[in-house]
Amino acid sequence: MSGHAEVGNYLTHPKGLRSWLTTVDHKRIGLMYMATSMTFFFVGGIFALLIRLELMTPGLTLMSADTYNKFFTYHGAIMIFMFIIPIIPAALGNFFLPIMIGAKDVAFPRLNLASYYIFIAGAALSVWALMAHGADTGWTFYTPYSIRSNTSVVLITLGVFVMGFSSILTGLNFIVTVHKLRCPGMTFHRMPLFVWAIYATAIIQVLATPVIGITTLLLIMERLLKIGIFDPALGGDAVLFQHFFWFYSHPAVYIMILPGMGIISEVIPVFARKHIFGYKAIAYSSLAIAGISFLVWGHHMFVSGQSDLANMLFSVLTMFVAIPTAIKVFNWTATLYKGSISLKTPMLYALSFLFMFTIGGLTGLFLAALSVDVHLHDTYFVVAHFHYVMMGGTVMGLLAGLHYWWPKMFGKMVHEWSAKISWGLIFIGFNMTFFTQFFLGYLGMPRRYYDYPPEYAGLNMISTIGSWFLLAGFALMAFYFIRSLFLPGKAPANPWGGKTLEWQIASPPTEHNFPEIPTVTGKPYDYGVVKL
Amino acid sequence: MLSLLLFQWRLEQASNFAPVVDRLFDFILWFSIISFLIIVFGMVLFTFKYWRKKIPENRTAYITGHTKLELGVAFFLLVVVMVIFYWGWVDYKAMKNPPHDAFEVNVIGRQWLWQFQYADGKMLTNELIVPKDKAVSLIMTSEDVLHSLYIPDFRIKQDVLPKSYTNLWFVANRAGEFPIFCAEYCGTAHSAMLGKVKVLEQDDFERWQMTGKLPVGKRTMDHGQGTMDQQPDVTVGEKISLADKGRGLFASKGCTACHSVTGAAGVGPAVNKIFGKEVELTDGKKTKVDENYIRQSVNEPQARIVKGYQPIMPTFKGQISEEEMNALIAYIKSLK
Amino acid sequence: MTHGETVIAETKHKVPHHFDSAEQAFESSKLGLWLFLVTEILLFGGLFVAYVIFRGLYPDLFHTASQHLNKILGSINTVVLICSSLSMALAVDRVRQNDPNKAHQYMLVTLFFAACFMIIKYVEYTHKFHEGLLPGGNFTNAALAGDPKAPLFFSLYFMMTGLHGIHVLVGMGLITWVLIRSNRGEFSSSYYTPVELVGLYWHLVDLIWIYLFPLLYLIG
DSSP states (O other): OOOOOOOSOTTTSSOSHHHHHTOOOHHHHHHHHHHHHHHHHHHHHHHHHHHHHHTTSSSOSSSOHHHHHHHHHHHHHIIIIIIIHHIIIIIIIHHHHHHHTTOSSOSOHHHHHHHHHHHHHHHHHHHHHHHHTOOOSTTTTOTTHHHHOOSSHHHHHHHHHHHHHHHHHHHHHHHHHHHHOOOTTOOGGGSOHHHHHHHHHHHHHHHHHHHHHHHHHHHHHHHHHOOOSSOGGGTOOHHHHHHHHHHHHHHHHHHHHHHHHHHHHHHHHHHHTSOOTTHHHHHHHHHHHHHHGGGOGGGGOTTTTOOHHHHHHHHHHHHHHHHHHHHHHHHHHHHTTTOOBOOOHHHHHHHHHHHHHHHHHHHHHHHHSHHHHHHHTTBHHHHHHHHHHIIIIIIHHHHHHHHHHHHHHHSOOOOHHHHHHHHHHHHHHHHHHHHHHHHHHHTTOBSSOSSOOGGGHHHHHHHHHHHHHHHHHHHHHHHHHHHHHHSSSOOOSOTTOOOSGGGGSOSSOBTTBOSSOOOOOSOTTOOSBSOO | OHHHHHOSOOOOOOBSHHHHHHHHHHHHHHHHHHHHHHHHHHHHHHHHHTBTTTSOTTOOBOOOOOHHHHHHHHHHHHHHHHHHHHHHHHHHHHHHOOOTTOEEEEEEEETTEEEEEETTSOEEESEEEEETTSEEEEEEEESSSOEEEEEGGGTEEEEEOBTSOEEEEEEBOSOEEEEEEEOSOOSTTGGGOOEEEEEEOHHHHHHHHHHOOOOSSOOOOSTTOOOTTSOOOBOTTOOSOHHHHHHHHHHHTTGGGTOOSSSOOOSSOOOTTOTTOEEEBTTSOEEEOOHHHHHHHHHOTTSSOBTTOOSOOOOOTTTSOHHHHHHHHHHHHHOO | OOSOOOBOTTSOOBOOTTOSSHHHHHHHHHHHHHHHHHHHHHHHHHHHHHHHHHHHHOHHHHHHHHTTSOHHHHHHHHHHHHHHHHHHHHHHHHHHTTOHHHHHHHHHHHHHHHHHHHHHHHHHHHHHHHHTOOSGGGOOOSTTTTOTTHHHHHHHHHHHHHHHHHHHHHHHHHHHHHHHHHHTTOOBTTBOHHHHHHHHHHHHHHHHHHHHHHHHHOOO
């Protein structure tokens, strides 16, 4: 293509708010997603802190039971649908996927912008619901409670329905981009592992999300027209809703974790100066996880009254998830062997991911074993397991990615020691908050409890204190990230010594990413000396 | 074992299932701790051994993988998880099959309390009294939304659904009081939907059944809460047994017109000696006569009709309360 | 747009700057649409699963309730939709052969058939409303009152045909849109992506009906 020089980077060229709101540049859309989702992360985090405050002592601490029930619903719905599902694919994926495969943009840039506004519309509906009568069903919307609840269930599920479309269209866009827009020489086996992870995620988004679409639609009709499909009082089946819901929401868990795994696969080789250990195993295990994710939804329903045969099948299938997951963890650890390891902040987060995700993954075994799950189901053990995977996994991956790519996105370096202190606070705070919950769960404290017997008080207190460390860590992080934007100085094009394409262009990138479309001749993690 | 060292307040093992579940729990715990330590040990060791200050960044090894090692890890893990699966499945199967001579109690969950209905007509709220060392089977239903009956010290839990029955059973092997939680979110007072199981020695239990009196002066050992002095809140006026109440309903609702209780032929099938048996339906399928089948036959008579009979029975939907339904089922069960 | 774009001869269409060639752009759009069609099938898939489950539970009820649907109108609608699919395929073919006038006629025919479908559907719906054959809790029909599960069938009927009807309406809007663009001379044998994609979408809408019709109208 014509190679005339472009002035300015994507942030400043073209200028003006209007040019941002109507942009079709994948990098700007990525940033807009990031700003929106991080705002929701902040809001969801406030609700989390309030929940922990209420649970600090038994009985009424701060709010009524109804308020508490609404707050945990808000926390769950906001964090799941508005933060953790979009944040890595739609924000970082949008920004880096095209660059990493040597493309100028995603396949359908206008559709990409449309997805963003659809997401905003869905989020607005949900927020409206919270402002109207709220919602007290939990983020799972189980029937028949969600049919009877006198809160704004229709609005919030309509919001989820609309946000689902955004997720579908983003996934569709990425699949086509990966298939059709790779630059010359970029074969599938030369793609960075982050691209593989986003690709596997996109497949799940496209195949699973329509089902939550129809499920929320049926729930809305249930409330508006009393169709009765999920309402036992009208001849329907309440447990059917759980099947529909988890058919999406279990794969959705992998929509949340796979991109985080992708980031870890980028960060570890760069900071260990090593070729990734077992590239193909990591790449294909993402696809394997995506495939298995569709066959295990029933493990959320071991005590729901579904048949013993179904329980047996779902238990055995769930066990299979352990294998590709463990291969990844093993390979990441093996990548460190005989490397040259630098503990810059992105790497600190990547190693914390290994630490906490391993706990999250292993505790999954307890829940997959039928007899043990009967005891642990719907207790704090599940809450702890879920947060170890989602926060100890995905959020650690996200933070690794944010610190890793921040210089590329904004052309600024963050203050290293502030980042390390913030990491320390988050690491301690997270483990304090959630490790205690494994004990609470084993000891039988059910989840979604506003009040609890006094024997659980001590552990709850520790958990709540942990949440304050998290608050301090994240507050410091927000501060140094924002401050970095106003510091003088410019980040170099390749501060970490990365070999993937995004590090071969300017920081921040120009509007069309590459002055000339690159030709790829080698593998993405070509570090190391063959014969030492 | 290790778990005992980790936390002193291990849950009490108060039922036949508790040690069984804990054994697998401990196995997975051990396996997890070892795997976790291997990963973390490797991570920490490599980080310090290959620190950037010691190893220059252009002097790292070129290793792209080791397929045999990966396959080895995968295979080893496959074996372990299959053991965990099979172990969990075998134990779970036992939890799903109550013995035939189990002592039955009907449970009704409603926002936000538990009701326990005994065969002799007693009805207790938020208090389940059971004999020690005897199998107890709970037949549970909900009047409104989903609930889940959970007894941590027994390691058992089962969702309670509206309009159908689910089952839970256990043998309590320790006398005392143990908390019951609702584990499925059910609205405002979800966390206050609490109850307790009182496990009595068998002779105490029999005395309670005869006289309605609990042993006085005996204090419970665990949790330090509550004593056995308090008399349970039995709904009075229910002097007749559940099955007897069912017999009355069977007549007053007009069932006797078509259904004999002696085996004699009628417009509808006779209802004696059918509980637990298999019957053939008009479409050739077979079904077991259980609580759910009787309930459905009362509410939706056309749904599953026994072969050789006409679909002419009217529905009783909305005319029979949960308590009455339990009584009718108890009556049909009692017809030997 | 600062980059040079390939402008395709005969039309005003520009290949978006991030594609190398018109062919790459066309292939991408087509792959995108196929993926979208997969999501549509999964969306309906949820309803089909619900249908299968409840029909498995209450086979007799589905048989009886199905008698209350109008088989003749349903069959006419099936024929109408198949014809519309044919005319849409012909329209796409005509655009591809640089024959815009014929293409416009075929698109208008497609729109006509689609409108017929919706009118017949309207007649059917009004009839059902009149008889009280309404979904779930609104069910008031006396003939089926003896069966407490009967409303379920009509819940599924209205959900499935309703969602399909919305797809027909969206399809009509899309056909009108490509018709207008085609009138402006925006398509030719070298660029007709939107027409092709709308055509594929329309075939899917048709295909879903081909499954809905026997499942709902022709039980037993």
